[in-house]
Amino acid sequence: xxxxxxxxxxxxxxxxxxxxxxxxxxxxxxxxxxxxxxxxxxxxxxxxxxxxxxxxxxxxxxxxxxxxxxxxxxxxxxxxxxxxxxxxxxxxxxxxxxxxxxxxxxxxxxxxxxxxxxxxxxxxxxxxxxxxxxxxxxxxxxxxxxxxxxxxxxxxxxxxxxxxxxxxxxxxxxxxxxxxxxxxxxxxxxxxxxxxxxxxxxxxxxxxxxxxxxxxxxxxxxxxxxxxxxxxxxxxxxxxxxxxxxxxxxxxxxxxxxxxxxxxxxxxxxxxxxxxxxxxxxxxxxxxxxxxxxxxxxxxxxxxxxxxxxxxxxxxxxxxxxxxxxxxxxxxxxxxxxxxxxxxxxxxxxxxxxxxxxxxxxxxxxxxxxxxxxxxxxxxxxxxxxxxxxxxxxxxxxxxxxxxxxxxxxxxxxxxxxxxxxxxxxxxxxxxxxxxxxxxxxxxxxxxxxxxxxxxxxxxxxxxxxxxxxxxx
Ligand SMILES: [Zn+2]
Numbered sequence: 001x002x003x004x005x006x007x008x009x010x011x012x013x014x015x016x017x018x019x020x021x022x023x024x025x026x027x028x029x030x031x032x033x034x035x036x037x038x039x040x041x042x043x044x045x046x047x048x049x050x051x052x053x054x055x056x057x058x059x060x061x062x063x064x065x066x067x068x069x070x071x072x073x074x075x076x077x078x079x080x081x082x083x084x085x086x087x088x089x090x091x092x093x094x095x096x097x098x099x100x101x102x103x104x105x106x107x108x109x110x111x112x113x114x115x116x117x118x119x120x121x122x123x124x125x126x127x128x129x130x131x132x133x134x135x136x137x138x139x140x141x142x143x144x145x146x147x148x149x150x151x152x153x154x155x156x157x158x159x160x161x162x163x164x165x166x167x168x169x170x171x172x173x174x175x176x177x178x179x180x181x182x183x184x185x186x187x188x189x190x191x192x193x194x195x196x197x198x199x200x201x202x203x204x205x206x207x208x209x210x211x212x213x214x215x216x217x218x219x220x221x222x223x224x225x226x227x228x229x230x231x232x233x234x235x236x237x238x239x240x241x242x243x244x245x246x247x248x249x250x251x252x253x254x255x256x257x258x259x260x261x262x263x264x265x266x267x268x269x270x271x272x273x274x275x276x277x278x279x280x281x282x283x284x285x286x287x288x289x290x291x292x293x294x295x296x297x298x299x300x301x302x303x304x305x306x307x308x309x310x311x312x313x314x315x316x317x318x319x320x321x322x323x324x325x326x327x328x329x330x331x332x333x334x335x336x337x338x339x340x341x342x343x344x345x346x347x348x349x350x351x352x353x354x355x356x357x358x359x360x361x362x363x364x365x366x367x368x369x370x371x372x373x374x375x376x377x378x379x380x381x382x383x384x385x386x387x388x389x390x391x392x393x394x395x396x397x398x399x400x401x402x403x404x405x406x407x408x409x410x411x412x413x414x415x416x417x418x419x420x421x422x423x424x425x426x427x428x429x430x431x432x433x434x435x436x437x438x439x440x441x442x443x444x445x446x447x448x449x450x451x452x453x454x455x456x457x458x459x460x461x462x463x464x465x466x467x468x469x470x471x472x473x
Contacts, residue, residue, distance in 0.1 A: 056081035058423045060221040062449070063228045070231065072100040073224055081221040088127055088149035090158070090223055091139060094165055095129040097227045098136075101169055106132050109168070122147040138164040153223075156187045156214035159204060160194035162226065166201075176200045179212070187214035202441045203229050259443035260309060261471055262317040264455040267324035268331050278459040283330045289458070289467050290318075290340045300341040302371035303413040303435050309446065316471075318342040319437070319455065321375055321415055323350055328360040335369045345375035345415035345437075348399045358406050365407040373413040374399040374433070382416055386424035396432050413437065426451045443472075 053061050064081060067073050074092050085093075095106050102109055110116060110132060117131035123145045130147055133139045138161055142148040167173045178184075179199035187195055195212055198204035204226055207213040265286070266279035273280050293300070298316040301309065309315050320327050323346040335342060344364075351358055364370035376382070376395040385391045400411040412434045416425065419439030429436045429451055441454040456470050 052079040063225040067228045072096040084217045085220045091133045092129045125149045153218045156191035158218045159198045160191045163194040163197040181212040182210045258446045262455045265320045268326045320344045323356045347375045347379045375415045379417040382425040383422040
């Protein structure tokens with residue numbers, strides 16, 4: 001029986017190999033099922049070309065592909081993505097990323113700072129990247145002149161090294177705000193600033209329930225995704241690194257990132273409604289904010305303008321989520337008054353008599369001042385229903401169709417409820433929308449994904465002064 005299985009596997013693999021000789025890229029998926037069925041398949045199938053990305057978790061694949069394209073993932077690390085990363089591998093990834101982010105080789109980065117590698121720093125490694133990271137103050141040994149290159153890497157080590165790496169690029173790492181993680185006190189003393197820093201900058205998130213899990217191991221894919229996050233999120237690099245990077249004259253990959261502010265509101269009320277009051281911006285405050293934007297010559301854009309956004313000098317997006325009645329009673333009069341255009345992301349099941357109804361929607365849409373986009377049918381947590389293809393499709397496709405039927409205008413954008421998404425959600429969103437939006441993280445980088453568009457949240461408590469500083473002015 002066993003022999004029979006093996007010869008069947010061999011015959012199948014040989015057939016695949018033959019097919020592949022003719023069409024090298026046509027066959028990639030089927031052999032993975034063989035490796036799963038028989039132990040012997042693993043070495044045989046390794047000879048057959050397979051996509052190394054198959055070893056990555058689905059949530060990590062988009063980000064890994066993007067990181068590989070940017071060129072900061074060492075070639076021999078482009079496999080076994082879900083395995084724990086070693087201390088040496090993390091150093092190598094760090095140095096590659098630093099070269100990418102600074103737009104220059106590590107030799108130049110060191111010499112600009114008057115630094116050089118110490119060849120005998122450690123007794124158990126002379127790896128060039130480890131020595132460079134050590135010289136830059138990014139990493140340290142494990143004691144007794146050892147580095148322990150093959151030692152496992154933890155989340156707290158990652159946070160500390162990432163903060164140090166960002167400091168090399170000029171980020172301000174002094175006194176990051178307390179992350180508030182419930183288990184911050186279980187982290188090593190030397191790691192706490194790093195944990196606070198990565199959270200404050202949207203680079204690493206917690207592990208759930210407000211825990212950071214400092215001692216938990218860190219995988220290759222988590223490391224790559226994290227560095228990709230910095231590349232996309234690092235507004236501070238654009239601001240803070242400028243003086244330190246004289247070579248950054250338009251060729252620097254991060255400084256070159258253009259940003260666009262996309263403001264997120266919900267509803268409006270002059271009096272304090274009590275519960276969820278942060279969602280209720282005062283109409284007077286909203287008016288003052290819009291008057292400020294007009295005075296500063298911002299162009300009010302909608303997602304129909306997004307393709308051509310680089311043609312605008314100062315584009316801005318004003319978005320309202322959910323579809324509250326006050327969008328019509330409080331906000332719409334201000335839009336008419338000031339000639340301001342906004343986007344409303346509608347939860348279709350909430351459109352009804354007594355709330356924002358279809359008459360309001362059609363009137364505002366016809367005015368040209370309000371573009372309606374989708375915020376799903378029922379506002380579920382999309383990742384939690386992403387295993388149910390039919391339900392996910394209903395939330396995304398039906399909501400779009402129904403809004404289009406009422407307004408007669410194409411819906412091109414989706415706002416993820418609570419800003420939550422995963423790769424299955426993105427895959428479905430791509431089928432129906434050109435753009436999908438999160439709810440946080442600041443200005444959006446135009447080089448970032450059109451399905452992870454960032455926004456700036458405006459609350460009732462946001463003062464005009466804070467509003468101006470959120471826009472960087
Ligand atoms: Zn919402």
